Amino acid sequence: MHAVEKKVRAFVRVKPTAQFAQDVIKFGPDNKSIDIYIKKDAKKGVVNNKQTDWSFKLDGVLHNTSQELTYETVAKKLVSEALVGYNGTIMCYGQTGAGKTYTMTGATAEYKHRGIIPRAVQQVFKAITRSVDSFITVRISYLEIYNETLCDLLSTMTSSGASDVQMAIVDCPQGVYVKGLSIHSVSDEEDALNLLFEGETNRVIAEHTLNKNSSRSHCIFTIYIQSRFRVLSDVRCINSKINLIDLAGSERLSKTGSEGRVLKEAAYINKSLSFLEQIIIALADPKREHIPFRQSKLTHVLKDSLGGKCNTVLVANICGEALHVEETLSSLRFATRMKWITTEPVINVTYDSEGTVKALEKEISLLKQELAMHDSLVNRSLVTYDPLTDVQVAEIKSQIHKYLQGDIDEIDIMNFRQVQEVFRQFKLIVRKQADEVETRLRSKYVLIDRNDFATISAAQKVGIVDVDHHLLKRQDVDIIPTPVPPKPDEKKSRTSSLRPKKEGTKSLFSGRDLAAHLPSKSQVIIPTKSLDVKEKARNEDTAHIDAQPSKPVSKENSQWSSSPPSRAVAFEQFKKECGSEINRIFKENKSILLARRKRSSTVARRINIIKQEIEDIKKALEAQRQERSQQGEYVDEKGRLIIDEKEFLLIMKLKDLKEEYRCSYAELQDLKAEIQYCQHLVDQCRNKLISEFEIWYSESFLIPTYVQNALKSGGNIRPGMIPINRVMCLEEDEQDRFERMQEVMLPAGPDSVSFYKAKMKTDQKHTYSRTMSSLKLMHKKPGHITAAGKDKALSFLHVT
Numbered sequence: 001m002h003a004v005e006k007k008v009r010a011f012v013r014v015k016p017t018a019q020f021a022q023d024v025i026k027f028g029p030d031n032k033s034i035d036i037y038i039k040k041d042a043k044k045g046v047v048n049n050k051q052t053d054w055s056f057k058l059d060g061v062l063h064n065t066s067q068e069l070t071y072e073t074v075a076k077k078l079v080s081e082a083l084v085g086y087n088g089t090i091m092c093y094g095q096t097g098a099g100k101t102y103t104m105t106g107a108t109a110e111y112k113h114r115g116i117i118p119r120a121v122q123q124v125f126k127a128i129t130r131s132v133d134s135f136i137t138v139r140i141s142y143l144e145i146y147n148e149t150l151c152d153l154l155s156t157m158t159s160s161g162a163s164d165v166q167m168a169i170v171d172c173p174q175g176v177y178v179k180g181l182s183i184h185s186v187s188d189e190e191d192a193l194n195l196l197f198e199g200e201t202n203r204v205i206a207e208h209t210l211n212k213n214s215s216r217s218h219c220i221f222t223i224y225i226q227s228r229f230r231v232l233s234d235v236r237c238i239n240s241k242i243n244l245i246d247l248a249g250s251e252r253l254s255k256t257g258s259e260g261r262v263l264k265e266a267a268y269i270n271k272s273l274s275f276l277e278q279i280i281i282a283l284a285d286p287k288r289e290h291i292p293f294r295q296s297k298l299t300h301v302l303k304d305s306l307g308g309k310c311n312t313v314l315v316a317n318i319c320g321e322a323l324h325v326e327e328t329l330s331s332l333r334f335a336t337r338m339k340w341i342t343t344e345p346v347i348n349v350t351y352d353s354e355g356t357v358k359a360l361e362k363e364i365s366l367l368k369q370e371l372a373m374h375d376s377l378v379n380r381s382l383v384t385y386d387p388l389t390d391v392q393v394a395e396i397k398s399q400i401h402k403y404l405q406g407d408i409d410e411i412d413i414m415n416f417r418q419v420q421e422v423f424r425q426f427k428l429i430v431r432k433q434a435d436e437v438e439t440r441l442r443s444k445y446v447l448i449d450r451n452d453f454a455t456i457s458a459a460q461k462v463g464i465v466d467v468d469h470h471l472l473k474r475q476d477v478d479i480i481p482t483p484v485p486p487k488p489d490e491k492k493s494r495t496s497s498l499r500p501k502k503e504g505t506k507s508l509f510s511g512r513d514l515a516a517h518l519p520s521k522s523q524v525i526i527p528t529k530s531l532d533v534k535e536k537a538r539n540e541d542t543a544h545i546d547a548q549p550s551k552p553v554s555k556e557n558s559q560w561s562s563s564p565p566s567r568a569v570a571f572e573q574f575k576k577e578c579g580s581e582i583n584r585i586f587k588e589n590k591s592i593l594l595a596r597r598k599r600s601s602t603v604a605r606r607i608n609i610i611k612q613e614i615e616d617i618k619k620a621l622e623a624q625r626q627e628r629s630q631q632g633e634y635v636d637e638k639g640r641l642i643i644d645e646k647e648f649l650l651i652m653k654l655k656d657l658k659e660e661y662r663c664s665y666a667e668l669q670d671l672k673a674e675i676q677y678c679q680h681l682v683d684q685c686r687n688k689l690i691s692e693f694e695i696w697y698s699e700s701f702l703i704p705t706y707v708q709n710a711l712k713s714g715g716n717i718r719p720g721m722i723p724i725n726r727v728m729c730l731e732e733d734e735q736d737r738f739e740r741m742q743e744v745m746l747p748a749g750p751d752s753v754s755f756y757k758a759k760m761k762t763d764q765k766h767t768y769s770r771t772m773s774s775l776k777l778m779h780k781k782p783g784h785i786t787a788a789g790k791d792k793a794l795s796f797l798h799v800t
């Protein structure tokens with residue numbers, strides 16, 4: 001979490017007094033500075049170097065300030081930040097009787113004079129009442145450090161009056177905590193205040209000359225706040241604590257007039273406060289690496305409350321009388337040093353995995369209930385959604401084997417888990433078979449590394465490796481895949497996996513299929529032996545076939561199991577039988593195309609001849625014209641040129657040829673277009689003929705008959721092997737299901753959906769508010785419900 005650097009805030013609070021030393025203590029107009037002036041001591045001579053003026057700048061001076069304003073200035077922001085996850089510490093420091101306890105706890109007799117602790121408690125519970133999206137729990141502890149001893153002010157006392165739990169300060173990655181200190185859950189302000197008052201009565205108090213009820217110990221009242229809220233399915237947890245510390249009074253021993261026990265206490269107090277001061281000085285020095293927190297119990301406990309990741313505020317309580325000016329100076333120095341300390345408050349968020357699991361479990365149970373409701377509405381009462389038991393898995397496995405052997409035609413599918421298990425079992429079977437094939441291949445062939453060129457070329461020389469593909473040469477053996485166990489009556493003809501190849505037949509196991517079973521692309525397989533292997537395989541297979549129950553072999557099966565005819569032979573057969581019609585059309589189109597092509601070449605030839613004739617006549621005409629012009633031209637009475645008969649005939653001939661050329665050219669263009677179209681038809685027919693033949697060839701010779709039968713309509717292979725009504729159930733999405741349900745359930749059809757939805761929402765709202773009110777009634781304080789109650793109530797909202 002991103003941390004922003006802050007300084008510790010320090011305030012000074014002046015205890016009201018009738019003898020306020022106006023000449024000694026002066027407040028600045030900004031209400032943040034305070035000046036102290038001490039007159040030179042005349043008794044110490046004319047030359048007196050002792051400093052007489054001090055100026056202190058703080059975050060605020062609280063002079064004649066009410067408890068309420070003090071809280072607003074000092075604590076309110078810190079408490080509201082604690083409610084969003086920042087730790088906070090407020091500490092009152094000052095001489096005995098300066099008003100620390102008054103500031104921190106206040107006068108318990110009067111509400112108006114209550115101090116920071118009761119006000120903080122009130123602010124926390126007010127915020128809880130207002131919060132809606134998180135569940136906040138509050139706990140309280142009250143620790144006292146008296147003469148370097150840890151005391152639990154809220155512990156259950158033994159008959160001797162002492163707590164039976166040994167306490168110790170423990171450092172852990174999350175911070176410092178006091179082992180053995182009791183932490184009490186409180187459900188409201190009253191509960192928390194009860195604990196405060198109970199703790200107050202247990203504090204060690206002594207009377208001395210400066211304060212009738214002087215607290216002789218350091219007291220730390222801690223409010224632990226935990227808010228849980230959901231972000232999607234995560235439950236997040238924000239933990240924070242507010243330490244409210246009332247330090248024991250710092251006093252000069254000579255002044256208190258103490259002796260005996262009280263004197264000893266004062267010595268302890270002064271020692272721990274002096275350690276606290278050293279810590280403050282060390283914390284304020286950025287170069288200091290080691291901070292001696294463990295020097296005293298007080299500093300150790302405050303390790304993560306001082307200048308750590310928390311908001312820290314100090315209130316320096318001072319007395320306004322001139323008599324106490326030395327103590328006042330000391331307190332103001334302490335406060336100023338505190339201000340130098342830098343803190344980096346961070347929000348303490350954790351992910352509550354336990355809470356998340358609980359929330360998800362609740363969600364699952366709700367969804368199960370909803371699913372059960374849907375199932376009962378669509379009469380699917382037998383469906384369960386629990387994980388499959390071992391017995392159920394075994395049952396599915398046995399069903400699959402029966403199905404593959406053809407003993408049953410369908411596998412009953414009840415729910416999605418079962419579908420998954422069926423697929424899993426199929427996968428296992430396929431994997432097992434692949435392993436078996438590989439094992440068999442390995443037993444017959446040797447693997448050569450693809451980069452081992454010497455061995456490959458040696459193998460090629462003896463002719464046992466295919467030069468192009470580096471694969472097994474197939475003249476030796478043929479490998480037939482056995483994808484599914486055959487039916488008992490088919491076993492005899494199909495169980496052999498290796499057998500001698502017959503002349504003119506091709507392998508049914510393609511290079512790709514084979515490669516799928518090869519261990520690596522960088523390896524080459526060659527047969528260990530050639531003829532020996534063939535012989536051995538034949539023997540093995542015969543032995544295997546003999547072991548199977550012998551059943552008559554059907555005609556179709558024998559067709560499938562024997563070697564298929566070559567494609568050329570099969571194609572001739574196909575053209576005569578199934579493909580005869582398309583073959584006829586193909587032939588017709590082809591002959592039309594041929595005729596058009598012939599005609600086209602004839603026309604083209606004729607055009608060329610015409611062109612030549614035109615050229616010749618043009619030349620003859622030119623010669624005629626030249627001859628005429630040499631002899632002198634004759635014109636008639638109208639001035640028209642007179643030509644002889646030969647020239648006239650040539651002109652007529654040229655005209656006829658040009659006409660013929662135009663016609664032939666047009667015919668050639670038409671023929672070209674026709675040829676293009678015919679060619680397209682012929683190509684189409686050819687493709688159709690080939691694709692039809694491929695299908696026919698595969699169905700007739702490559703696919704086992706029982707698979708062909710199963711594929712026919714009425715056969716037992718259907719999508720997903722799931723009964724069709726269940727397929728629908730599985731494939732429907734939420735929307736489809738909802739719409740179908742509407743049609744079944746809603747008498748007035750889908751138009752009434754909005755009406756029913758609105759009614760349902762209203763019903764749920766009422767249930768929710770009824771729950772809320774009953775929870776409020778159950779609770780002793782009206783208008784307040786517990787976190788658990790809210791949780792329960794909100795679960796109704798989840799349904800909505």
Ligand SMILES: Nc1ncnc2c1ncn2[C@@H]1O[C@H](COP(=O)(O)OP(=O)(O)OP(=O)(O)O)[C@@H](O)[C@H]1O
Nearest residue numbers: 015016096097098099100101102211214215248249
């Ligand atoms: N701001 C104030 N307004 C009114 N009365 C005050 C104020 N500050 C202190 N007093 C009163 O002064 C007396 C001494 O105050 P308080 O007990 O709070 O001092 P203290 O600093 O806690 O002393 P000690 O360290 O000895 O416990 C109390 O009677 C208290 O009511």
